[in-house]
Amino acid sequence: MFIQRFEEITILTNGIKLILLNDSIEKFVKISEIKKGILNLSILHTSASLIIQENADPDVQKDLINFYDKLVPMNNSLYIHSTEGKDDMPAHIKSSLTNTNLTFSVKDHKVQLGTWQGIFLFEHRLERQKRKVFLHIIGEK
């Protein structure tokens, strides 16, 4: 029998950083009791995003942050939209280059991920933020 479960989780952030979500996601899948199905994640913001990345060497996360910072500089003279701070427009652009939604397969109660894959919230703002991620699973017990 097909069923659906929802949950909205809140993540407190403090500056530009990648925050691993795997534990929260696995817990949600476990509680849902769904054995096989589709898992959808949506971040409800346009200045933070979702990203799948290597979960082994933390330097990968530093390099990612550096790359996006160089590609989308925090320099107000480059943007028309500058009233919300030098990090706001770059945050929107970085979000558009990464993901707002991600969809995974669940099989045998497990999210199908490669050995090194971590699911991260990618915070693009400098100040503390309260971020909401919507988790949704549809499938069979």
Added chain:
Amino acid sequence: MFIQRFEEITILTNGIKLILLNDSIEKFVKISEIKKGILNLSILHTSASLIIQENADPDVQKDLINFYDKLVPMNNSLYIHSTEGKDDMPAHIKSSLTNTNLTFSVKDHKVQLGTWQGIFLFEHRLERQKRKVFLHIIGEK
């Protein structure tokens, strides 16, 4: 009881621009009568894409267009594929940097979006185009 509904919508575009799709999408979800489910959007082109962005300040859209235009210049000397116009290869690249498919959660008959999130068609070609977006919802009434 789980059901599915489909619709293909056509959007006429006229140059590089972001076109808000929220109204068409909400109408589709309402007509489907599905209370909770998964909504999938697919744009059936490789020179226009889908993007989620801030829906408040229109300057954000201008800055996004500027950023992508600078990152992927319309300059035929940069590309091998140049017979379809200076905007064609940049359009393919910009599409690859943004999204062709987006998947959302629907709860209480509403697409789960943050307060400021707009779902946009991002047109990357200079000439008038007829764009098709495929809407699909699977869920329960």
Added chain:
Amino acid sequence: MFIQRFEEITILTNGIKLILLNDSIEKFVKISEIKKGILNLSILHTSASLIIQENADPDVQKDLINFYDKLVPMNNSLYIHSTEGKDDMPAHIKSSLTNTNLTFSVKDHKVQLGTWQGIFLFEHRLERQKRKVFLHIIGEK
């Protein structure tokens, strides 16, 4: 009646290249016997990705590869994470700029794609690799 089918396919790669997956995907959809539903693809790696691109002119693929190579240079001095080779960190970044998951609609036993849309595995590493893509369909016969 709603059902689900899974399959994990393995693709052998040999250097930076786009590899068309349409045939494997269509075969999977056909065997599933699902007439309408949602198809989810996940690549189980962080140094190769999924991309939807024009399937007509092969020069488009060359230009895409060139663009991403210029945007994310294979130059170890640019990255902290450099022990796995000059192509490894760029591979992670290119993956983050494209897709790890893609979700499509299936209608009348067919993946809803535009005329020119090809679904590709985008290999970002220089050496031979064995890549796994997880296919998952949920829908009705």
